[in-house]
Amino acid sequence: MYDVAIIGAGITGTFIARELSRYELDTVILEKDNDISSGATKANTGIVHAGYDAKPNTKMAYFNVKGNPMFDKICEELDVPFKRNGSLVVGFSGEDMETIEELYERGVKNGVPKLEIIDREKIKKLEPNIGKDVVGALYAPTAGIISPWELAIALAENAMDNGAELYLNNEVKDIESTDSGYRIKTNEREIKAKYVINCAGVYADEISQMVGDSSFKITPRSGQYYLLDKAAGEMINTVIFQCPRKFGKGIVVSPTAHGNIIVGPDNEVVPNKDATQTTGYRLSMIRETAQKSLEEIPFNKNITNFTGVRAEPDTGDFIIEESKVAKGFINVGGIKSPGLTSSPAIAEYVTGMVKDISGGLEEKEDFNPKRKKVIRFAELSNEEKTELIKKDPSYGRIICRCETITEGEIVDCINRNAGATTVDGVKRRTRAGFGRCQGGFCMPRVMEILARELNRDVTDIVKDGTDSYILTGETKEIENGEE
Amino acid sequence: MDSYEIVVIGGGPAGLAAAIEARKNGVENILVIERDKELGGILQQCIHNGFGLHVFKEELTGPQYSERFIKELKKMGIEYKLDTMVLHIDEDRNIEAINTKDGLIQIKTEAIVLAMGCRERPRGAITIPGTRPAGIFTAGTAQRFINMEGYQVGKKVVILGSGDIGLIMARRMTLEGAKVEAVVELMPYSGGLTRNIVQCLDDFDIPLLLSHTIVDIKGRDRLEGVVVAKVDENRRPIPGSEVEYECDTLLLSVGLIPENELSNEANIEIDPITNGPIVNESMETSVSGIFACGNVVHVHDLVDNVTRESRKAGKCAAKFVKDELKEDSHTVRTIPGEGVRYIVPQEIRVENVDEDITLFMRVTDIFKDAKLVLENGDKTIKEIKKIQFAPGEMEEIKINASELKDGEIGDLKVSIQKGGK
Numbered sequence A: 001m002y003d004v005a006i007i008g009a010g011i012t013g014t015f016i017a018r019e020l021s022r023y024e025l026d027t028v029i030l031e032k033d034n035d036i037s038s039g040a041t042k043a044n045t046g047i048v049h050a051g052y053d054a055k056p057n058t059k060m061a062y063f064n065v066k067g068n069p070m071f072d073k074i075c076e077e078l079d080v081p082f083k084r085n086g087s088l089v090v091g092f093s094g095e096d097m098e099t100i101e102e103l104y105e106r107g108v109k110n111g112v113p114k115l116e117i118i119d120r121e122k123i124k125k126l127e128p129n130i131g132k133d134v135v136g137a138l139y140a141p142t143a144g145i146i147s148p149w150e151l152a153i154a155l156a157e158n159a160m161d162n163g164a165e166l167y168l169n170n171e172v173k174d175i176e177s178t179d180s181g182y183r184i185k186t187n188e189r190e191i192k193a194k195y196v197i198n199c200a201g202v203y204a205d206e207i208s209q210m211v212g213d214s215s216f217k218i219t220p221r222s223g224q225y226y227l228l229d230k231a232a233g234e235m236i237n238t239v240i241f242q243c244p245r246k247f248g249k250g251i252v253v254s255p256t257a258h259g260n261i262i263v264g265p266d267n268e269v270v271p272n273k274d275a276t277q278t279t280g281y282r283l284s285m286i287r288e289t290a291q292k293s294l295e296e297i298p299f300n301k302n303i304t305n306f307t308g309v310r311a312e313p314d315t316g317d318f319i320i321e322e323s324k325v326a327k328g329f330i331n332v333g334g335i336k337s338p339g340l341t342s343s344p345a346i347a348e349y350v351t352g353m354v355k356d357i358s359g360g361l362e363e364k365e366d367f368n369p370k371r372k373k374v375i376r377f378a379e380l381s382n383e384e385k386t387e388l389i390k391k392d393p394s395y396g397r398i399i400c401r402c403e404t405i406t407e408g409e410i411v412d413c414i415n416r417n418a419g420a421t422t423v424d425g426v427k428r429r430t431r432a433g434f435g436r437c438q439g440g441f442c443m444p445r446v447m448e449i450l451a452r453e454l455n456r457d458v459t460d461i462v463k464d465g466t467d468s469y470i471l472t473g474e475t476k477e478i479e480n481g482e483e
Numbered sequence B: 001m002d003s004y005e006i007v008v009i010g011g012g013p014a015g016l017a018a019a020i021e022a023r024k025n026g027v028e029n030i031l032v033i034e035r036d037k038e039l040g041g042i043l044q045q046c047i048h049n050g051f052g053l054h055v056f057k058e059e060l061t062g063p064q065y066s067e068r069f070i071k072e073l074k075k076m077g078i079e080y081k082l083d084t085m086v087l088h089i090d091e092d093r094n095i096e097a098i099n100t101k102d103g104l105i106q107i108k109t110e111a112i113v114l115a116m117g118c119r120e121r122p123r124g125a126i127t128i129p130g131t132r133p134a135g136i137f138t139a140g141t142a143q144r145f146i147n148m149e150g151y152q153v154g155k156k157v158v159i160l161g162s163g164d165i166g167l168i169m170a171r172r173m174t175l176e177g178a179k180v181e182a183v184v185e186l187m188p189y190s191g192g193l194t195r196n197i198v199q200c201l202d203d204f205d206i207p208l209l210l211s212h213t214i215v216d217i218k219g220r221d222r223l224e225g226v227v228v229a230k231v232d233e234n235r236r237p238i239p240g241s242e243v244e245y246e247c248d249t250l251l252l253s254v255g256l257i258p259e260n261e262l263s264n265e266a267n268i269e270i271d272p273i274t275n276g277p278i279v280n281e282s283m284e285t286s287v288s289g290i291f292a293c294g295n296v297v298h299v300h301d302l303v304d305n306v307t308r309e310s311r312k313a314g315k316c317a318a319k320f321v322k323d324e325l326k327e328d329s330h331t332v333r334t335i336p337g338e339g340v341r342y343i344v345p346q347e348i349r350v351e352n353v354d355e356d357i358t359l360f361m362r363v364t365d366i367f368k369d370a371k372l373v374l375e376n377g378d379k380t381i382k383e384i385k386k387i388q389f390a391p392g393e394m395e396e397i398k399i400n401a402s403e404l405k406d407g408e409i410g411d412l413k414v415s416i417q418k419g420g421k
Helices: A013-019 A060-076 A092-108 A120-126 A146-161 A201-208 A231-235 A280-293 A337-360 A382-393 A406-415 A423-430 A441-455 B011-026 B043-046 B062-075 B139-149 B162-174 B194-204 B261-265 B303-321
Strands: A003-008 A029-031 A087-091 A118-119 A136-140 A144-146 A164-166 A172-177 A182-186 A190-198 A218-229 A237-243 A252-253 A261-266 A300-313 A319-322 A329-333 A398-400 B004-011 B030-033 B049-051 B077-082 B083-089 B094-099 B103-114 B118-120 B136-137 B156-160 B179-184 B212-218 B225-230 B243-247 B248-253 B256-258 B290-292 B331-336 B340-344 B346-350 B356-363 B367-376 B379-389 B395-400 B414-420
Touching: A003 A013, A003 B367, A013 A029, A013 A146, A013 A337, A029 A146, A029 A190, A029 B004, A029 B303, A060 A146, A087 A120, A092 A118, A118 A120, A118 A182, A120 A136, A136 B346, A144 A146, A144 B004, A146 A423, A190 A201, A190 A337, A201 A218, A201 A329, A218 A280, A231 A261, A237 A280, A261 A280, A300 B303, A300 B331, A319 A337, A329 A337, A329 B395, A382 B094, A382 B103, A406 A441, A406 B011, A406 B043, A423 A441, A441 B139, B004 B011, B004 B303, B011 B030, B011 B103, B011 B303, B043 B062, B043 B118, B043 B139, B049 B062, B083 B261, B094 B261, B103 B303, B139 B162, B139 B248, B156 B212, B162 B179, B162 B194, B162 B248, B179 B212, B179 B243, B194 B243, B256 B414, B290 B303, B303 B356, B331 B340, B340 B414, B356 B367, B356 B414, B367 B395, B379 B395
Parallel strands: A003 A029, A003 A190, A029 A164, A087 A237, A190 A329, B004 B030, B004 B103, B030 B077, B103 B290, B136 B248, B156 B179, B156 B248, B331 B414
Antiparallel strands: A087 A136, A118 A136, A172 A182, A182 A190, A218 A261, A218 A300, A237 A252, A252 A261, A319 A329, B083 B094, B094 B103, B118 B256, B212 B225, B225 B243, B331 B346, B340 B356, B356 B395, B367 B379, B367 B414
16 A cells, blocks of 8 residues: 555656655655656746736746746755846847736746746847747746756655655556555556555546546647757757747747757647647748747758657646545646646645645655766866776767767666667767767667667667557577578 | 877778878878777778779779778778867867867877768758657668668658668668658759669659659658658748658658768858868968868769879878978869859969869859859860760869969869750
8 A cells, every 4th residue: 555646757746756855754666668758848948937928916927036046956966957047038129028027927926936028139149040030039047958858857866765665667547546546557567555646647636537526627628749860959048938929928048958859849739649740830930930030040050850748737727636426536737838847846735735634744764865877978177087987888889879889888878777668768868879970870880789788689679658669579580580 | 289290080981091191201109099890981881893893993882892991991000099089179289179088189280181072961050840769770780770870760661862872771761671662852953873773763753753742751669651742943841742752760861961060169160051171282271280181172983083182181281291281382162153053272382382283163053054164264274075964963174284384273163055966
């Protein structure tokens, strides 16, 4: 019998798991996919928002503004790259500047510090390459950029280091209420827990319905992206939003935490919750719209495109509450943007709810808030590199040429709690395969290392999902033993 | 700090030929740095034949071709480091490399020969919409899996791009028992060699769909199908022409990009058309003492040409070390005219041309019954007539030293003109 079962290993689920791991609780995370952060967490813009966007007195506004300043500490504890590079909302007309004025007022109401409306001259100082039609902007120096999936992976690892358990590939099929809590049936196992926290992203409404709570509905909305090579990364410094208008919020152009440029997302309702395909006409539209902010975006340095599906709640705000019909069942649903920014504050709040519901929690004496440091070889000094290779020669073998990722780093990311078991898992943790050749050179090597470390056959190594096999067998394999 | 006279970065066909030639021209202290586990480069995975027709006057497989150079290099006792990656170089010819044995290595050298080769353009470079399942490989990665690692990558295949690797892989996948449904080519002509179209597609009844592209990719975990559409003369998909092909594998052969991240570090000037360093008659880049050859300069279709070019780079690097290259010679530029995409070398310091110099170039389109004309001002120096010129086949024009040193020669222009055979 677990104390808490968390459904979903995205940013919300992993953050809550990590916060709960401070206390004497048996916690388990159930994740339907083959890795941490397989849903919206791995496919968003990676922005820590300042907090002027959400309407005052909403949960979104509250948790956004509360969550934003929490990132410095958590990223330091978990050794996750995070940069407070500031954001701009750029306007192209007098009408836009009126909207920007409203955003400023809203931000002040929400409690966002250091907001400033700046003119073109000042924008040019921050962004020398800004588009010619930009007249002014709202500048929010507290905005930042982070790699969301790395944060989720780090949170899961730290939660597990502190005793939490994780079951991947366990899709929740049914939940039954029992005298002492809940019985959860997955495709693979049955577990019991006193409390359940529903962090199932776009599927949160379906999970909630399993305990008879139909109080909210989630609509999938998708946003598509371009990701450009690091070689393009130096052309901008801040997160550049466009002034929202009646017909859309515009397109963001932003550096990523690792120095790429990300361009996107658009926003469309999609029929399926797993509609993560990209479409030609939408990508073209994104490209055109983005070029208003910066004419010279080098789209010829595009390395990949992707789509994220966000959870749009019909309530218009985050749903963070104990179900009215199921005691001890907490819904954390509709966590769309600014969900990432809000996640630390949501996790703290939900932990408080568990404390209240359970009648108090006992702190763990040996809780370790720090994750074992991640060695990022390319960032080390020459002395450190030399020392490291002497100690462990595998750091002297470059596997990913584009991002300079060593064998040592790949082995390390496999052998941690919540470690990588797939090619994309290695990519998300180390950036091997994230560069301009997109794994063309390193994929065979990464597969070899995965097979060796996990003691599996190379043909059993998958790209991402359990059925995403890469190799179909050995060459000249004779079927049915016949020649 | 280790020091050498010449360091060659890359132990593929270009690097091997450059190192050997430098030694033949009297340079003793040479190091070849190779990032893979063995010398030979991509040739090691090109197990088909057709290499060496020009250099050795016989038909060899890729590994056989490279083996001849590897043997010679070893016989000469030229030093090489395997499994070693160069991390940084600079204009003053300092090199930083690493491997598991020596750790971080700092090297100072008098001359560098860049021979890093090229990489394949991935899916993102051409922005094919759709899902992102497993089963999409660049043709070279699939070739490595099959020919070097011994694994098959799929059973039902569509290939996008009819460059040489795509064509070769169509045949290779077929021989391994896979069904190649089609080779899809955006352009109205193939980017590969004619002999490869005949030997790899026609002989196996594999359809080549010219003026077609892939407009959608389907499948969640593993590829399930691709949607192919016709394109108009502006290369835009024609609505209504879509046909879905069921397949578990998509190979991309959509172009190669010279790998010049190191060149950029040394502030070497890059030609925006070739994506490789601008070089002179000696295959020297814009940075004195740094030479370049092979696919890092421009993408070749025949390794024999890589060898010729690299021998020149090796020889000239040796001359540089011995201070025999003339820096202040009269210099002419080569200018691509109508119908010519690029010319290598881009500059000729006339006094450094010993006997002759060969200009390598590619045309921009298919030209029938046309001629390539080399002009110096109003004066025509050379003409090459052909039934057909194609972008997939590299053209060359050889100029004798005497023609260059003849009076006040100016910039040389090459263009396509009417009136061939």
